[in-house]
Amino acid sequence: MMPKKKLEGLIAATVTPMTPDGQINLPVIAQYVDYLVSEQNVKNIFVNGTTGEGLSLSIQERKQLAEEWMLQGKDKLDHVIVHVGALSLLESQELARHAAAIGASGIAVIAPSFFKPANKDELLGFLQKVASEAPTVPFYYYHIPALTGVKIRVEELLDGIREQIPTFQGVKFSDTDLLDFAQCINKNEREQFVFLYGVDEQLLSALAIGANGAVGSTYNYLGRQTNLMLQAFAKPDLALARKYQFLLGEFLSSVIKLGFGVAQTKAVMTFVSGIPMGPPRLPLLSASEEFIAKAKAKLESIVWPDSD
Ligand SMILES: CC(=O)N[C@@H]([C@@H](O)[C@H](O)[C@H](O)CO)[C@@H](O)CC(=O)C(=O)O
Numbered sequence: 001m002m003p004k005k006k007l008e009g010l011i012a013a014t015v016t017p018m019t020p021d022g023q024i025n026l027p028v029i030a031q032y033v034d035y036l037v038s039e040q041n042v043k044n045i046f047v048n049g050t051t052g053e054g055l056s057l058s059i060q061e062r063k064q065l066a067e068e069w070m071l072q073g074k075d076k077l078d079h080v081i082v083h084v085g086a087l088s089l090l091e092s093q094e095l096a097r098h099a100a101a102i103g104a105s106g107i108a109v110i111a112p113s114f115f116k117p118a119n120k121d122e123l124l125g126f127l128q129k130v131a132s133e134a135p136t137v138p139f140y141y142y143h144i145p146a147l148t149g150v151k152i153r154v155e156e157l158l159d160g161i162r163e164q165i166p167t168f169q170g171v172k173f174s175d176t177d178l179l180d181f182a183q184c185i186n187k188n189e190r191e192q193f194v195f196l197y198g199v200d201e202q203l204l205s206a207l208a209i210g211a212n213g214a215v216g217s218t219y220n221y222l223g224r225q226t227n228l229m230l231q232a233f234a235k236p237d238l239a240l241a242r243k244y245q246f247l248l249g250e251f252l253s254s255v256i257k258l259g260f261g262v263a264q265t266k267a268v269m270t271f272v273s274g275i276p277m278g279p280p281r282l283p284l285l286s287a288s289e290e291f292i293a294k295a296k297a298k299l300e301s302i303v304w305p306d307s308d
Pocket residue numbers: 013014046049050051052174198199200201215216217218252
């Protein structure tokens with residue numbers, strides 16, 4: 001699958017379906033792709049990332065999953081971005097070569113987070129060694145400092161990055177520092193690089209700053225409503241766009257108070273889509289029945305503008 005279109009709009013950070021005993025559940029992926037496309041109007045995916053529990057999977061599982069997403073997404077999805085970050089450079093390189101071999105439309109890499117790069121040069125050194133293993137595949141840096149603990153400003157990282165990483169295509173920016181995000185866009189043309197925002201609860205603010213699109217967990221099950229927010233913003237009908245952002249925020253704010261992470265995302269995706277996503281992998285624990293009941297009730301209580 002070679003990308004026909006520029007990467008923009010919504011990109012679902014997919015969960016990794018698992019069987020009740022914790023094995024990856026590949027047969028569910030065909031149904032998952034159809035659900036995203038037909039029910040959520042989302043045709044781009046980001047696999048094996050945070051939401052996909054990528055760092056909790058074995059290399060073999062990550063390859064199998066990437067292959068299955070590619071196979072099932074063929075002729076249905078526009079872009080399949082494969083996250084290939086790992087603590088070991090060699091594993092990350094192996095995954096990058098594999099993603100290139102199966103025709104992924106892009107690869108993304110998170111900063112290594114046990115031995116952490118201390119500065120821009122150390123981080124770039126790692127990223128460059130991974131990117132060069134897939135010399136024809138667009139490369140994205142995945143910035144998620146709350147989880148990696150690597151707080152190197154992206155604005156600084158992007159300065160001259162193409163000289164070291166010719167395939168550099170953009171950033172998946174999963175942080176609330178909108179000043180850093182704005183400076184990335186201010187100093188680098190949106191037409192040159194792709195700036196994808198990753199904090200779903202404040203996407204509208206990032207759009208105002210110039211985000212080209214967004215990668216997130218909620219686009220799995222709230223993609224349709226978020227797409228309507230994007231449309232309202234483009235129109236522009238800011239009042240309507242805000243209404244969507246506030247309602248999306250109302251759901252997120254209520255589940256965040258209950259404790260919200262990948263396990264809960266899997267549970268919500270299961271009850272909204274009807275596709276069994278299974279439990280998360282340890283150390284994560286399944287969402288409680290109480291969480292599921294409250295999250296469901298909250299979601300059902302929201303009256304979206306298009307369903308008035
Ligand atoms: C920390 C975290 O999981 N952030 C999510 C968000 O989509 C997040 O779930 C959402 O904003 C709700 O808080 C994404 O940025 C992660 C993501 O895109 C990924 O799975 O790679």
